[in-house]
Amino acid sequence: MSLSIVCQNVSLFRRRADGSERAILKHVDATLNAGEGAMISGKTGAGKSTLLHLLAGLLRPSEGQITVAGEPVSRWNTVHRDLWRRKIGIVFQHPRFINELTVLENVILPMIPRGTSITQLRNLARQALEFFGISHLAKQNVLSLSGGEQQRVSIARAIVSRPAILIADEPTAHQDDEGAALIIEKFVGWKLPHTITIVAAHDPRWAQSGKFIDKHFLLEDGRLRKLQ
């Protein structure tokens, strides 16, 4: 079966301090197929990041299920979900790194448990950094970088393992026009027949580029609506 992600009636509830439950996502239905680039937009706090985290297997839906290639990954046990996450590259809204490490070491991180030699790991990481024009930062500590540079390192880390599904949360948030154009161009380049790319953004430059978006969703009040 070809790669596809299907959200079926997915809801997520969070418990408030007073004990009552608040719906973050309500009955989300969506289908994303291989080769597609999807964009999810919405206001701040609409639940975009939460939806991406659900798709990336970082948390489980309270109701409904997420299937990938027909497999109900949201219902798998921890061991299988751990392995499933290897097919995903994730870019967090606020870049998350191991602060004491260099850029190169942070980019290597997803590849370490995959049985690749250290030399090969370094080469792959350097290629990923070169892809985003930041190979000169390889030996610097991640904390010494600007917000835009950190975001690019985060994207390089997400693609270093050549994931089947790339999920990015506001990848152009800290970029100037030139940087944003480069990232959008790279994401367009990443759209391959066997990959799915999902971006959450309210940056209009994604829509303006007109190259990336195959499906455009709007998340409002926890409900997902397809715009395009």
Add this chain to the structure above:
Amino acid sequence: MEDTKIIHKILSIRASFPILAWSVRDLFRYPIETILLFLSIAALVTILGTALLLSQALSATAGRLLKDSPSVVVRRVSSVGWSALPAEESIRLAKSVPGVLQAGIRIWGTANSPAGPVTVFGFDGSHGFGGLTKNVPLPKRGEAVLGAGVTTGENPDFLKLIGHTALIFKIIDQLGVKTSMVAHDMVLVHPDDAGQLLGIAEGYASDLIVDVFHETEAEAILSDLSRAFPWPVRMTTHKEAVGIYISASARRSGIVYITIIPGILALALIVAGVVKGQMVRSCNVGLFKALGWTTTNIFQMQLLKALVIGIPAVTVGMVVSYGLVFRPGSSWPGYLFFGWNHNPPPLFLNASGAFLVLIEMAVLIFLPYLAAALWPALRAAGSDPQDFLES
């Protein structure tokens, strides 16, 4: 699902080397913390290991010391203490008791040497001291063989001893350093010299030693043996001698066990520190999982990190504690437990005793430390990455 499990296992094994390299690198992210943890564990193992090794060594040494001691030692007692007993008559009377296999006399006592008191023993070759004196020449009148702990005065070829009278002996041999502490402070001389020096008249002896076929028979013949002599006697069986020695050692080694109390407190601090450090960095566990690390990978990393510090630290601690107790020339155990001020005899450790100490160290220190180090992986086992990313 089965295929996935097999793939998971293969990946886990293949991933081990880069994870090992990463684990070492990860430790160097916090060099001061790593070094302090290493030193803390090594110091703790040294303190507790020394206490446990000493305890084991004292038991093992006591066992060796008394292994070849006679079944029963008979001493004649009087209102002023002990007194010499007539040799021939005592042997004859002892042999008349049913169950007695052999009987013999010993002439021994304490005399002063230039370096302090020593035990003088009338040596005629009949007492082997467990083979220690196998190749030692029999001293003639005026000759002496010294134990390893006995030092002479200015002239290294002669030894002056003062007891009931003063005698000067020509030294013809010295027992090796590795001989048991039974002969450590002993001077072997001709029996007649021993009697003269200690004020024991000819034909008399310090005590009588009796051997029976089996140790259990010793207690059974005590009352018959007591009745056989026309004078009051005090008898000590082999079993009693061992008990007296062990209880004396245990009383003194109890002081060492006091170190275990701060040791346990130190261990609690180390474990708490490791757990706290892991909790602070628990968001890293979320990041690792989000980036494709499995719970097994995280477990491997934590285990390797713990072992990279723990195994060398425990090894160093054990080697240091072993050296403190057993290093030739290590004087403090002898001083603490036996009062020897110089040239101490070695302690002994048997294989089962050493193994027991290793097991105790593992249970006392290594397992709590490992549990604390593996705590994040155990927590991660059933959790989603988001739980850690938010922590």
